[in-house]
Amino acid sequence: MDTYIKFFDRTGIADIPVVGGKNASLGEMYNRLSSQGIAVPYGFATTAPAFRLFLMENGLDHKLRELLHTLDRENYTNLRDIGSRARQYILEAAFPEKLSDAIIEAYSGLCERETAEVAVRSSATAEDLPEASFAGMHDTFLNIKGEKNVLKAAKRCFASLYTDRAIKYREDKGFKHEEVALSVGIQKMVRADKGCSGVGFTVDPESGFDRVVLLSGVWGLGENMVQGTVNPDDFYVFKPALKKGYNAIIRKELGSKDKTMIYTDTDHHVATINTDTPKDKQETFVLSDEEIHRLARWAVIIEEHYGKPMDIEWAKDGLTHQLFIIQARPETVHRSDTGTFFREYHISGKGKTLTSGNAIGHKIVHGTVRLLPSPADAGKLSAGDIIVTGSITPDWDPLLKSVSAIVTNKGGRTSHAAIVSRELGIPAIVGCMDATRVLTEGAKVTISCAEGNTGYVYEDEIPFTAKDIDLSRIKMPKTEAKLILSDPGTAFRLAAYPHKGVGLLRMEFIITHQIKIHPMALVDSGKITDKATRTSIEELTRGYKRKEAYFIDRLAQGIATICAAFYPEEVIVRLSDFKSNEYANLIGGQYFEPVEENPMLGFRGASRYYNEAYREAFKLECEAIRKVRSEMGFHHLKVMVPFCRTPEEGRNVIRLMAENGLAQGKEDLEIYTMIEIPSNVILAEEFARIFDGFSIGSNDLTQLVLGIDRDSELVSNLFDENNRAVKMMITSVIGAAQKAGIKTGLCGQAPSDFPEFAAFLVESGIDSISFNPDALLTGIENMRKAEDHILRVSSGQP
The missing domain is CATH 3.20.20.60 (Phosphoenolpyruvate-binding domains)
Structure with missing residues (x-):
């Protein structure tokens, strides 16, 4: 049977030429990593000889070669027609009897005593090589049940070797079409439709920072996340803290997850539908902290086993509540980065902001807006245009090499739009929500992804500068050079700069942009009478039973992200130093702040912390810092007291900090x-x-x-x-x-x-x-x- 079928327990990474990267990796993990606790659904794969047998016995090898010879390789004007005809050739062909018998026998063995649901996945034999990703190029069919349906899905996988995007990708990468075969992986189904699913990267996909694991997840099937239909939950896990047994989750971002993709319940054909996610599930993270840590540990084990950054897919079975790894492939964007040379962009001014979303990449570009509902509207595109659409699926890929940027209504950092834009080196702003509504066809705009995690679409062409920096040529002085930072969104990228840590971490940015609420409005919300203000606070703190915990978590995560980026160099966080007029601008702030003639010299800095008007809010600051140091293990974090007028005031603040878990000298504070x-x-x-x-x-x-x-x-x-x-x-x-x-x-x-x-x-x-x-x-x-x-x-x- 090994000629046409290989079960995972007899498959390893050396079998890429036989079963493709995806299936070889599944077999490798099943054989080599199960002993370390990693769960991989069992299955089998058809082989490259099986695919070539299928082509030969149907006379398709010659027929496909002649068809592809007519491809317009300059403008690809006939790509759609050639792809359609190639797929039709395969779908109309018959399986050789010995191949169909081998698949059925293997499927029956997988089912054991009952007919089982399986996932049927495509795996190209050139797939997931260092110079090729093929991400999203070939088809996967889920919840397949019964011998006939398995054979039908396998043939559709064969046909997907000739999707328009796969043909174009092989052309771009220089692969000869006849040298690439398609292996079909068939493995036991994980019922993620009743649970959740997602992806993970063992490096930060934006900056290439290699000491974090990024996990993203949605309720139901992961296709919603890949297509960018919903904004997923994101979890950042710090690897050194994970190995030391600390709480290693440095950031948790709740996605909207307003849709859940599930299967339709039929034996005759397989389909999926998108259902509305109940409100309580939208406001609940898809994974518990324990599950986040477990998946992150698995990701690190996989990375260490392969010796390179990895891109994984995971799923949680909603019936058994078990977690599984369902795919692992090399991460394709940052693997070859030397980390010593990069281009730095700075925008020279700020125009009118038209929309904003998740920034992908770090570039700034000018371009013309093209509102495209689907790839079928490609005729409107000119080189250098900016595609603005609802979401990007793999069908868009052949169009993307000629554009200067992508802007979408939906999608997160691990959506297909984000992944492809990174591979192509073009900036993208995903998850804007309103891009297709507020951007005008033909308008000149500036796309800026150089301002942290948030990307902005500005009206008109705003000037910017781009500077190439070779960090390997920079010689450091003996006097320590440190950074002043405020935005956690820039931390991973800036950690590549030469430095000796962070001399000033301003927490005001985190409070203003990530928390947004005056801390006393969370401590003493009864004072707030304005309905709109109360509604804003309720919306921001959704999912938190205790509103003070929202402030603590958000502040701790912002500080921890910067601590992780610059670990183990010291990071000095300054306690809040807003002036009263600045505090008043926070949500609910006007109920708690005095009106001062000269706020610069008034109620600021140390004088606030032990004052009854702010004392309870100061406790929240201390709790956030204590969490970062004691629970997350960032003992290189130091604390700085601003605007301390007298020694007596200094002693008061230090005493109050000790009462709130930050004793000077404890854990080297x-x-x-x-x-x-x-x-x-x-x-x-x-x-x-x-x-x-x-x-x-x-x-x-x-x-x-x-x-x-x-x-x-x-x-x-x-x-x-x-x-x-x-x-x-x-x-x-x-x-x-x-x-x-x-x-x-x-x-x-x-x-x-x-x-x-x-x-x-x-x-x-x-x-x-x-x-x-x-x-x-x-x-x-x-x-x-x-x-x-x-x-x-x-x-x-x-």
């Missing part, structure tokens, strides 16, 4: 303070006895030393970090820190804007300088020049 008020400098020795380190905030320190409102345009010309009084303050505090044996850093723009300021800091003996991402490389260069100058002077060179 270090607590820093910002140096941004003249009193911090004057009493630096006393502050050094309280805190473990200093971070100089040059913007606030300059304005308070010089008495200049840095927000006032009238005196902005007088704002100068290079002023002698400011420098004397900085020199004084660095000296006090050195005397006390604690570290000092500086966060600000000046060291990158002014080489002489960087030189001053280095000469003063500062330990680290933190830069915004767009200033980091310039700052590093300025620091190196300063160190080289000091070295030359010390050695007597000019």
